[in-house]
Amino acid sequence: MGAIEQLFELPEYSINNIEKRELLLNELSGLTKFHYENCEPYKSILNNLEINPAGKFKNIEDIPFIPVRMFKTQKIQSIPDSEVLKVLTSSGTTNQQVSRIALNRETSLLQVKALASIITSYIGNKRLPMIIIDSDATIKNRSSMSARGAGLVGLSNFGRNHFFALDENMELKVDEFIEYVEKYNSEPILIFGFTFMVWQYLYNKIKGAGKKVDLSKAVLIHSGGWKKLVEMAVTNEKFKEELFNLFSIKRVYNFYGMVEQVGSIFMECEEGYLHAPNFAEILTRSYEDWSVLPAGEKGVIQAISILPKSYPGHSLLTEDLGTVIGIDNCKCGRKGTYFQISGRVPKAELRGCSDTHAETVLNSAGARQ
């Protein structure tokens, strides 16, 4: 059995890290070689850094990374266009370039399988009635999909009788929502949405309307980043506490993931930590010399995944900051690396004659030029 089959075969979060890294290393070495041979920009980087991908890498830390931003500035893929099944794009705001991730059938299937393995370990194998805190307009075009759309489609596989709780203006359909909850409340309901949208369009709306809705049996899975909520002084703890107060919901799981590595998401556990699944690993690097940091030290997150077969996204230096808390010894019982995310690398504000672009971006929310 190949490494990848073993990683799928074994129960999620069950492998101790030494064994897991050995399995990952086999896959990652192969992926590095494959992408080197099939993706010109990637090959050029490795050549210039004098990294030879012919053999097996010794340590997971030796697997070369590329900055995740490169998917925004260049076409980076390892398959001919004819084999592209679909293209994922990140949900960039005005004036920002978006990531472009080309998937083939194999990568797409692996993503689905990996996601299933992770999510079912949390909610079980049975499909649950599902409320999606979004509008169905978000997923209308299936061949070119935003990160948000891809997330919704991916997660919707774990539910049935899907109910899109928002209309096209992002307004909660309050009455239908309450009706749905009452109808299915004898069993667990799966709720999925983007963190900010759950807060703004569900929590605030229901709270503002003075309603009380019982979601004590429900599971909420949410993702998408904390930036907007941090600005509103809503921490993860506060988020969970407020949601519990309003809905009596106990099972609330955040996950960290990115469009460049769909599928191998990092789910939050009951202790509030994010966990690397069987197919992925997390390293943190020092911005001072880009060396790997030990657990406990905050650094730039390097996300590793064995799923990307169609583009060299198996080892990415993100622009997120975080800290590895420990390995194999989380109180929740899950094996592997667990960590926390603590924000993003700020946007550089260098002085200059010609940096009007930065200002344009800053002002784009308001007046147009």
Place this chain on the structure above:
Amino acid sequence: MNVTVFAPKHNPGAELEIIINNNFISQKPLPSFDSASIEFLSALSKEILETKGIKSYPELVALAYWLRKSNIISIAEQFKTGISNSEVIVPRGIAFHIAPSNVDSIFLYSWALSLLAGNINIVRVSQTLNPQLEMLFYAIRKVLEDENLASVAQRNILLTYPREESINRFISLRSDVRVLWGGDETINNIRLLPAKPATKDITFADKFSYSVIKSSSYNMLDADGKSKLANQFYNDAYWFDQMACSSPRFILFAGSNKENEQASASFRQFLNSELTRKGKVDTIDVAMEKLVYMYESLSKTDASSKPELPKSGEPAVVRVDKSEISKFRETCGGGFFFECFIENLLELSLLVSRKDQTLAYSGFNKEELCEFAAKVNGAGVDRIVPIGQALNFAPIWDGYSLLNELTKRVHIII
């Protein structure tokens, strides 16, 4: 339409039409080279130098030196030598300046020259204020409190507002000259706005600059000489986080391959010592930019030597082949350089392009440089200066003789 005025008086919620009202628009400009203008610039020079903490901003110290009375008078005198006795120099009228964002002192040079020329000035500065700008505005306000300088105070406004077309349009329609600092996008946007039929635009577009070192000469320098050159290069490259148009993005070494290798290694070593001495470290955002730009560059070239991943405070350097110079025009600043080996200056003359502004050199003689300029023949390069003087502002900038552009000549025939 609300604007924030920084000088002559701080006013955070001013109404544009009240600030730039008919009285302001219709006042008579001061004569060119009026004593009040010279006094103002000289007083500003002193005020800046007396500002607490100014020493940590060498670019502001340089600005203050440039503004001192003797230098301003010598600039005026030098300009006047080119005027015939049948010409009288007069101001153009109202000048609208768009300062580049995030640069503190650069726009002050063109403003100062415009003020010296006698123009009435409306200066739009960046929305993002840094300590340097705050310091400068404070100094300007303080100097303008002097009653003897009331004539200057009432003819100059420094303000900011969001990038709103309506405001730019309002001011454009009332301007006789527009002084536009880039980026290119800003310049193009403003130039699309109507002005008066005779309005003149002076544009400082995006530019590209490099340093070139003659390796054989460099290799003969002693440690002191090398250390001095590193210091001068530091000033060129780091004063504005390498983001000024005149900051070098490329470092070229000219000579045989062996000479270049030797010079490059030694130059790097002395520059690193200089950076250590200056206590230079990178913030995480800058470190990230340097890393991303390095990978972006490496993905597009066959680098001629293995680059080191950038360490905090150290320069990030990617060596590229001379055939690829034109491919690498974008850098992130903060100490990110392309390095290239050439045989001689003439080889470089073939690689010059229109946007090239400053060539800062070390080790070449006048003959070689003149030959280079003649060979380039206007294809690019506006200034050739010794390393260390790349940021020294001169009244001739980007190919403009600024006082010429900011004044009019009345021709008198007797």
